[in-house]
Amino acid sequence: MKRYEIRIAGFGGQGVVTIGKIAGVAAALYDKKNAVQTQSYGPESRGGACKVELVLSDGEIHYPKVRSADVLVALSQTAQDIYLKDLRAGGLLIVDPLTVLKDPPRQDIKIVKVPTAEIAVEVGNKKFQNLVALGALCQLTGVISQEALEKSIAENVPPKTLTQNLEAFKKGIEYVRK
Amino acid sequence: MSENDLTAFEPLLSDEEVKKVVRGPLPPGDYYLFGSDACVEGAILAGCRYYAGYPITPASEIMERSAQRMPQVGGRFIQMEDEISSACSLIGASWAGKKALTATSGPGFSLMMEAVSFAIMSETPFVIVNVQRPGPGQGYINSSQEDVMQARWGHHGGGSLIALAPASVQEMYDFTIAAFNYAEEWRVPVILLADETVAHMREKLTVPPKTAVRVFNRVKPQDLKISPADFLPYDPLAGKTPPMPAWGDGYHVNVVGLVHHPDGNISKYSPEMHLACVSRIYQKIEDHAEEIAQIEGLHLEGCRNLVVAYGSTTRSAIEAVLDLRSQGWSDLGFLRFKTLWPLPEKKIRSLVGQVENVFFPEMNMGYFVHPLKEALRDRVKQFVSIPSLGQLHSPDQIIAKIKEVTGK
Numbered sequence: 001m002k003r004y005e006i007r008i009a010g011f012g013g014q015g016v017v018t019i020g021k022i023a024g025v026a027a028a029l030y031d032k033k034n035a036v037q038t039q040s041y042g043p044e045s046r047g048g049a050c051k052v053e054l055v056l057s058d059g060e061i062h063y064p065k066v067r068s069a070d071v072l073v074a075l076s077q078t079a080q081d082i083y084l085k086d087l088r089a090g091g092l093l094i095v096d097p098l099t100v101l102k103d104p105p106r107q108d109i110k111i112v113k114v115p116t117a118e119i120a121v122e123v124g125n126k127k128f129q130n131l132v133a134l135g136a137l138c139q140l141t142g143v144i145s146q147e148a149l150e151k152s153i154a155e156n157v158p159p160k161t162l163t164q165n166l167e168a169f170k171k172g173i174e175y176v177r178k
Numbered sequence: 179m180s181e182n183d184l185t186a187f188e189p190l191l192s193d194e195e196v197k198k199v200v201r202g203p204l205p206p207g208d209y210y211l212f213g214s215d216a217c218v219e220g221a222i223l224a225g226c227r228y229y230a231g232y233p234i235t236p237a238s239e240i241m242e243r244s245a246q247r248m249p250q251v252g253g254r255f256i257q258m259e260d261e262i263s264s265a266c267s268l269i270g271a272s273w274a275g276k277k278a279l280t281a282t283s284g285p286g287f288s289l290m291m292e293a294v295s296f297a298i299m300s301e302t303p304f305v306i307v308n309v310q311r312p313g314p315g316q317g318y319i320n321s322s323q324e325d326v327m328q329a330r331w332g333h334h335g336g337g338s339l340i341a342l343a344p345a346s347v348q349e350m351y352d353f354t355i356a357a358f359n360y361a362e363e364w365r366v367p368v369i370l371l372a373d374e375t376v377a378h379m380r381e382k383l384t385v386p387p388k389t390a391v392r393v394f395n396r397v398k399p400q401d402l403k404i405s406p407a408d409f410l411p412y413d414p415l416a417g418k419t420p421p422m423p424a425w426g427d428g429y430h431v432n433v434v435g436l437v438h439h440p441d442g443n444i445s446k447y448s449p450e451m452h453l454a455c456v457s458r459i460y461q462k463i464e465d466h467a468e469e470i471a472q473i474e475g476l477h478l479e480g481c482r483n484l485v486v487a488y489g490s491t492t493r494s495a496i497e498a499v500l501d502l503r504s505q506g507w508s509d510l511g512f513l514r515f516k517t518l519w520p521l522p523e524k525k526i527r528s529l530v531g532q533v534e535n536v537f538f539p540e541m542n543m544g545y546f547v548h549p550l551k552e553a554l555r556d557r558v559k560q561f562v563s564i565p566s567l568g569q570l571h572s573p574d575q576i577i578a579k580i581k582e583v584t585g586k
Binding site for chain 2: 065
């Protein structure tokens, strides 16, 4: 795999950094790819445009941040508004239609709407919406294996909530598989 | 708390977490770590068992990890009242025989300068990590390389020191080990000039087998079979630095910040003694710049346009160079400083011939380009600084400047 760039953004507290880290561990330690994860920092990481970036490659990764994203996951309207411009032509936009109300002003991208928060509530708590998004990301891009992600989730979420986190992850996969 | 009482903080952890506690350096293997965490693990492997600090963004994660890890490896962690006392306590820890670490950022780094100067004069080894943030003043809390000159010239008085600039999580680990080795070998404070980008990045860290890592420990007078009666605390004998006893080893331990005679005596002052004292601690570093400093080049043969970088900007710069070369720019070369100070003029000149343009992206207004200009004074037609404040350069920013200047 050549360089592949993922950006996930949303409100601070939605857990975008957590799934960035989970995906980074999965790619680097279990799928044996190179994976660099960076995140937004400072006041902006608390508003609606908190972001995490993950760059994957089989080769060496020099520039650690997104140049032209292959996929953008937007869990807030602000996140879509700010980061859409860096999504490459033909790229994939995953949004939660309950928080991202406006359709993106671009015709050259693929859009998949996943009601992450709604699905998470089925699992028991809206908190798990980040794992739903991760499931959708996993299924739609195929760049990190499901097996690797499941191992990484087990390692990186509190043991008490593991079952629910895994369920949310799988529901995200199923939702976009339909 | 005794040396082996490692459990003091463990009531705070769950049983599951206690099982995961690593009571020593990280075992060899692959990890996915934060740059700041890799730095602390490198320090532990290098033998560091003392951390004193005061929190500051974006360096606090190094302090947090140290607070967690030092007790687990039999070390000590102290949160001090400020950065002045933090740096001063490293001096004490070092003379007690320990390898000592602190981490800070711009404003705190300024406060540590007095202790750095004292440590240079008293030849006290320790490591300061400066996770650079922008200034002046409180500036902001994102990435910066604005302290690159302060690291070398910020302390008062003469003398010299060593500074390194890591560019990856692996290097946060490797360079921290190297920083301790330099400190111990040359008896000098060493600055690890990190920045927010590399300190807050997660990447794979490969911890090598212990036998593959070189760890240097300071030479003590007892190692050289020098008796306490014959020991002169500031006499380097035939070596690079004087042997260094710890308090309690039975030797005359003289920690002195005034100009001193090799026997540590300050009352024998004369201008001649002054010159001998300060020139030795200056030259022990500067005369060995070629041995100490690490730089690396890529595609320098026949290079007409050169991109130079250090620290995190290395990664944007190399990407820009490889991008342009793949588009046919075969005269584009790359030079990278792994250490910043001392500056190895001979090494630089042996790698770089006559070139048209030197492009130098720095997360500051163009500072380190100046010593480079001096080193390459007769070799370069034009130096082009590419500043960025508050964020890492994108490769496209560097590429645009190269195209603009060369007109290609």
